[in-house]
């Protein structure tokens with residue numbers, strides 16, 4: 229007898245360099261043993277050095293991709309990544325309200341590592357008003373949390389304050405990623421719907437190869453939720469997965485290299501038995 233494998237969805241932009249965006253998400257889904265599907269919102273010409281160009285897809289193409297998936301798949305959990313501009317955020321929100329794709333992780337991607345703007349400034353208010361209230365979890369990095377909360381973040385106590393503000397904006401659970409904070413630890417702050425909070429912490433590994441870390445951690449959370457794990461377990465697994473992927477580097481490209489998604493090992497056979 230064959231089990232139906234959990235199906236998941238990423239709604240994001242592509243990275244021709246294979247390390248971030250839709251590509252990172254699909255690779256992470258594969259490594260975490262769920263079946264990945266994608267609604268492509270934008271196509272970037274990108275490598276490990278930076279984003280050279282991007283174009284967003286038409287409204288019809290966005291809607292048709294959602295319909296194609298809704299007609300044929302049972303999506304257990306989904307995430308958003310690069311959404312390009314205010315119009316595309318609205319297209320995505322429209323479809324997320326129309327179809328039921330399970331828990332939604334919003335990774336509010338704004339600026340790529342090389343400095344390219346992946347979300348127009350005027351889209352931020354639409355993200356706050358229309359997308360965040362749909363989010364089971366929001367996963368901003370420090371600059372994104374600063375933009376969304378309207379406060380500067382210099383230390384852990386600022387992260388805690390900003391997380392409260394993001395919750396007030398409507399996100400049920402909040403993960404503020406601390407990768408951009410100067411510190412010896414890579415410490416992420418979690419504020420849960422029921423008010424509990426915790427720090428997810430690993431050593432900081434000295435490397436420039438961190439392209440796609442944000443995409444990968446949110447994709448891993450999606451995969452774990454789709455397999456039936458609770459949010460806290462999913463967050464802890466994702467943090468271990470990202471740490472192993474950073475701490476065992478591979479050399480690809482000449483800029484900020486991608487992660488080593490093969491590095492993390494866990495007892496998949498056991499998990500598989502439970503599905």
Ligand SMILES: Nc1ncnc2c1ncn2[C@@H]1O[C@H](COP(=O)(O)OP(=O)(O)OP(=O)(O)O)[C@@H](O)[C@H]1O
Pocket residue numbers: 248339340341368369370405406407408414415416430431432433434435438439440441442443444445467470471474
């Ligand atoms: N050098 C590092 N060593 C260990 N963990 C790291 C390092 N850099 C980032 N992380 C972890 O990786 C995850 C992603 O963090 P980060 O804040 O860099 O996201 P991001 O800016 O959205 O990533 P990207 O823009 O590359 O997709 C977090 O769990 C963070 O703590």
Ligand SMILES: Cc1ncc(CO)c(N)n1
Pocket residue numbers: 240241242243248249250272274309310337339340341346439440441442443
């Ligand atoms: C398409 C895309 N999405 C997200 C990021 C951020 O990692 C990126 N560099 N490119």
